[in-house]
Amino acid sequence: MRKGLEQGTRGDRLTVLREPVWRTVCVYLTLALAGAGIGWLVGLLADWLVTLPWAPLQGPAELLASIPAPWLPVAGSVAGLVLGLVAQHEQLVIRLSDDRVELICKGREQEFSHDAVATAFRDGKRLVLIGHDGGELTRQECDLDAGRVADAFAEHGHPWADADPYEDEFRRWVPESPGLPEGANALLKARQKALEKEGPSDDDVRDLREELARLGVVVKDEKRRQFWRTFRQSGPA
Structure with missing residues (x-):
């Protein structure tokens, strides 16, 4: 069986694709060790700052320096493990x-x-x-x-293509692009702002993609630039 592939019984014909266990473990270990290292460095920095006659953030530094040595690396490790959980939650x-x-x-x-x-x-x-x-x-x-x-x-008999069959139909969006359905330019403008500010994984970016799909517009992103094409909807928007 290939790594990361879980096969059900032949009757079920179920295939589950996910990140291999070893890769997920490596992510957890890397983030935990990085967190511990950051915690250790923060402790060293705090100890150094409190020895200076004047330095910014001396109050927080004194608080951190008062924490027993093992606890900052431990806290960093826990924070790293939490980030690992977030990363695993976001895996497809x-x-x-x-x-x-x-x-x-x-x-x-x-x-x-x-x-x-x-x-x-x-x-x-x-x-x-x-x-x-x-x-x-x-x-x-x-x-x-x-x-x-x-x-x-x-x-499993699902149709697969090596490339987007509609690739040649995409055009780069610019404000007031002609050929778009009514209201689509306004949505693309709002989406462009969210894309530049928050990035392609932002909820608003995703939600506005779905709104555009209801108008018969497909949009994709390349380096925070939007490209669009239209399609003929088979049912009501």
């Missing part, structure tokens, strides 16, 4: 069977039937599912091995 888990695709990330679950997915592909570090109307069903950050993901989709 893919559950595949012959009749559905299920994506789990940040406590959010999305499920798509086999018939709803026209094609799936990787766009850089993102997994994208496209519906039969050309609209994107989802676009998720995915650090899983591309070959493993492609093989698992093919094994």
